[in-house]
Amino acid sequence: MNPLPNAGVYTLNGTLNGKNLYTKGANLRIAWSGTQWEVQGDDPNIGGVSWYTAWANTQNTNTPPTSCWTSLAGCFPISLSGPDAFPIVDVVSNSATSFNSGTNTVTYTVTFSGTINNLSSSNFSLNTNGVTGASITTVNQVNGSTWTVQINIGTGNGTIRLDIANQTGAGAIIGCNTSFPIQGGTFNTTTTPVTLSAGDIAFTSHNSDGTDSFSFIILKDGGIPTGTKIFFTDNGWNNLTNSLTETEGVLIWDVTSSIAQYEQVLITINGASSYTASNGTATSVSGSLSLSSAGDQILAFQGNLASPTFISAIHMNAESSGNLGSLSTWDDFTNGTSSSRSAIPPGLTNGINAIMVVDGTSAPYTEYDNAIFNCTGIPAATANDTRLAINDRANWTKDNTTTFNSQPNCTFLNTNNFGLESKIKIYPNPIENELNIEALEDFENLKINLYDFNGKLILSKTINDNSLKINTSNLNSGIYLISIENELGKFNQKIIKK
Secondary structure: OOOHHHOOOOEEEEEEOOEEEEEEOOOEEEEEOOOOEEEEEOOOOOOOOOOEEEEEEOOOOOOOEOOOOEEOOOOOOOOOOOOOOEOEEOEEEEEEEEEEOOOOEEEEEEEEOOOOOOOOHHHEEEEEEOOEOOEEEEEEEEEOOEEEEEEEOOEOOOEEEEEEOOOOOOOOEEOOOOOOOEOOOEEEOOOEOOOOOOOOEEEEEEEOOOOOEEEEEEOOOOOEOOOOEEEEEOOOEEOOOOEEOOOOOEEEEEOOOOEOOOOEEEEEEEEOOEEEEOOOEEEEEEOOOOOOOOOOEEEEEEEOOOOEEEEEEEEOOOOOOOOOOEOOOEOOHHHOOOOOOOEOOOOOOEOOOEEEOEEOOOOOOEEOOEEEEOOOOOOOOOHHHHHHHHOOHHHEEEEOOOOOOOOOOOOOOOOOHHHOHHHEEEEOOOEOOEEEEEEOOOOOOEEEEEEEOOOOEEEEEEEOOOEEEEEOOOOOOEEEEEEEEEOOEEEEEEEEEO
16 A cells, blocks of 8 residues: 555544554554554455554654654655644754853753754753863753753863753654764863953964964063963854854963063964964864865954953955955855854954955955065054054965965064164163163153063053152062053063062
8 A cells, every 4th residue: 555645634533552543534544553653554455454554653752753754665754744743853053152151151052943842951961071060050942943051061171062862751853763862062161361352462474275373463561471371263253143153173372481562473283183382382172273275264362162252363264255245344154154254253343453364455355375464564653553554454465375384574563663762771670679760862751661570560650751760679579571652662671670
């Protein structure tokens, strides 16, 4: 027999083997055999044959599943309908969508292809690495097909993954012959203190051909202290979900010795999840960061993956079709998800503290595999002027064959400063109880900042005289940095306290 045209609505007609029996006419029924659901037919034209099984479904549900039927009689697969048909759904997505540092919780959003009711914490499980005390706190249904699961991330730097452990008690079957657990996305609990602001670093090169690498310069006044940590990722920012994509790599750069303002750092990508930093250490957090010659990006941030605070970004992709994006917004994910694509991250402005390194006066722009800041516009009078020069795409040399596996050889610090440094005397050095600053000519609005070697501001003064004495008797022994600046320029000098 071939009861394919008869798939559809069946009528409840008693029970069989402890579960509901459904019939359609006199010769078709859906019955529970004791081990599986069966679509059976009683063909009056075949003598001696009673209730021949055409399809079977091994899902042990209270009512017959809508699909996932296996043909046993050379028939085509069927889908059932009606008020007693048990739905089948698939997992569309399962990933971390928000992080609350105040409550130490991460929220996962789990989306199915159709309505699924009656999920609870027992349907989920956590897979952790390097984390202790993580637990599922709440499971909520947002709408028919969308659920949120809130997780207390416990303590420790590591990873948490939310899995769908089983479908027990659920109001739908999850997939056909699905193997559990169904793995979700991974959330990295590693968090860096947010100590930097947008523009405190700026990218100065990227290289996608040969050995991948990128470099950046420290622009924060006073430099950055030991212990500072910055994440770098080639994941893009998705403007539709307002989150980072999750398909690429993340590394963490750790400052092992204080770095002065205007110093550069080169990070070389040695291979899968292996990195070398010219200053400090670069360690893999997740995935493998690599730069694609088809277009890519590097985003620098603090905080964590679910709640990043962006410091700077460089983008090397140009859309050639669809929504072409713009210099101000970068790419648009209405074109679809791509590892080469990124919208400009929140808190950053192209040309100010981020850069899209492309050519052209309007979209579609021309992208390049490799590029390096060519020193145009520097040395500049201030860090802000340096930042603007670096983030101007016109000041970059770009190429699709020549590689730039080094940081630019520029004089960022204006040592001439139109003679400023040569006209300022700072003594003695080393110091004991007093530091003298003398200008050899009259200057107006001379700004003087004194930092300890961790970058903490100790003193800030603006003078219009030609001399200043600073009492240093209360300073601890160690290394300090003095920064002197006016409209003519700026320079830094290290001071040693005995």
